[in-house]
Amino acid sequence: MENSKRIFLKIAGVSALGLGTGILTPNVFASSGQKKEAGFKKDSNALTAKRWGMVIDTRKIESSDDLEPIINACNKIHNIPEIKNHKHEIKWIWEEEFKHAFPSKGNKYLNERIKDLPFLVLCNQCENAPCVKACPTKATFQRDDGIVLMDFHRCIGCRFCMAACPYGSRSFNFKDPKEHIKPETYNPEFPRRTKGVVEKCNFCAERLAVGKKPACVEASDGAIIFGDLEDSESEIREVLNSNYTIRRKQALGTGPSIFYII
């Protein structure tokens, strides 16, 4: 028994290298019959939802100064490199003018507040995400809770997802980001990325897993509401119910999960 398991382990190990890791199930880790089998579980504090979404209440934002702490919180927590060359920039959440965030909605009679107001933009965590469809390796995939995630280990850097994304939400590591992350702000809890892979906002999946809301939500002082869109009792649904909201490029049918109150 012991022996056959050893052999199986070897085969499984080799196959894991060759075929990806889907075939390795927890019981493979049992090294002897008497002991309990090793397994996996979720953190009991983890936040869960049917479909995560976000409402950005732009009425609570006056200027870039209000957005800075939000953007910085994300950048710091995710070790986003600070790259001066705008062609090589890495952006997960950043600000855009209305006419860029909503290119087809701009007009010359736009009210003054909206015209000058900085808008927060990030990955829309689309319901029907073009990037997920385009990815040839499933390095970009969608979780059951709607979050569109990147597996940086699997990304081949073909940048098909960047061509597919209608929101410019994806960045590519044109060079090793290491030199552009300040050691004093480095967050050892979260990995950095390697050169040659694409990255984007992950809706703070690593924080949700331990029961924390996304960093931008926490830093937003109430300007960003986060919650389960499918839960009719949730705060976010309450906010969506009582306010008129818009989404970016809704006509494309991608189904963004980020809503804006103007």
Place this chain on the structure above:
Amino acid sequence: MNDKSKIIAGLVIFFIIFAFPIWYNMFKSKPAPELTLTEKAKAAKECVRSKEYMTKNHMQLLDVWRDKVVRHDTRVYVNTEGKEFKMSLSNTCLDCHSNKAEFCDKCHDYASVQPYCWDCHIDNPKEKNDGKQ
């Protein structure tokens, strides 16, 4: 066949080149390095699994961990003793084995493998401020 000598010479050259890894390393073989454990690792007595298991299978274990965490949003590992661990190379493995050079690199160098884990996962979170990553 007047090409006989050419063919044989060609075959000999081919086999010499083909056997390069064997003769290149022929007189260099050394015993496997002894791994150094940190005090914390010694105190813990056992890793997430037995020593033999880890020596042999840590790479597969890490591979499964990474898929579980990244793709399946499952972040806690329950070992055969029922003990729970956060599945994280930087924050669990390297918390005990904070001596990467002595622990990981020594053996990887010996086996001539270059895992790219360290491209992204900081090698030693405890030394985060001294600039060497």
Place this chain on the structure above:
Amino acid sequence: MLETALKGSNKYWGLVIGLLILVGIGFTVYLKQFSVGLGITGMSRDVSWGFYIAQFTFLVGVAAGGVMLVLPYYLHDYKAFGKITVLGEFLAVSAICMCLMFIIADLGQPMRAMNVMLHPTLGSMLFWDMIVLNGYLFLNILIGWVVLESERNSVPPPKWIKPFIYLSIPWAFGIHTVTAFLYCGLPGRGFWLTAILAPRFLASAFAAGPSFLILLCFIVKKYTNFDPGIKAIRNLAKIIAYALIANVFFFLCEVFVALYSGIPEHIDHLEYLFFGLHGHGMLVGWMWTAMILMGIAIILLVNPITRENNSILIVSCVMVFVGTWIDKGLGMISGGFVPSPLHHVTEYAPSFYELLITLGIYAAGLLILTLLFKMVISVKEEVSD
């Protein structure tokens, strides 16, 4: 048959060595890109595909163009093309090899390229592109080789090869259709989001591929004892003429839809390419050159007097090749990325390193072409002796 490529004149070896040097230069620069990353190219966050993908797109067309010899010969028994179909097939082989090299050169993590096969994703057009390109490469190597070997042995090609030949015909249309689908299925990229992209790609392919073949035929005729036959060249020229007309016609349909509908997302890219947008107009001169070249080429190729004059035909073919190259190899990809989906204008120009790598890949493709053509010509000379 490979041994025939190992015997040749000094000129032949000069060409081979010259190409090898260029390959060496390109490869050396690629090693730099491999260690530093794609940051050494001119690509950016906004224009995330550049010269490599554009060359890849153009060369898929050149590869598909070979079918313009295969189809009339095998489906309509048009004998004049019989002598040179194998040239078309080997041109496709070399073009596909270049395509694959350009794809690899464009990857951020080339060592992981096999992930495409380890994690096959049926919904991704890139997965299908890999399938059709490799399939087409296999088909053309097989068909070209078997047919040429039969010719060398003075026997008709074996019967079992026929199904492969018939399969290769729709497959040629397939490679360029799937390549167009890479682009035209993307929401939010107005320039590519058009059903006519695949037909337009095919039309441009059937002009570019055969015009390169005609040029190759003239070179072969001048420097070797093999005469591809003037009748084949004349008819190929007619095919180019109509393919080119179709290409320009499809493009004008595109212009009409964009301009008449007046939808900004569709106009912006054309405006950028032909007039410049917000003061940025790097490609304006190039695009008009392409249009003028194609326009003149149409006149020269439709008119029998100019078409049947060899010198003018050569000039026309160069014009077609350069015109379609600018259209697809420069404008098609950049044009789709400028302006960006957020309506920022970030222009793109390839970097010097990028150009050297591109040159190296082209040299590698021409080297493959030289070796394959050398085989063909040796066999043809052998048989006619």
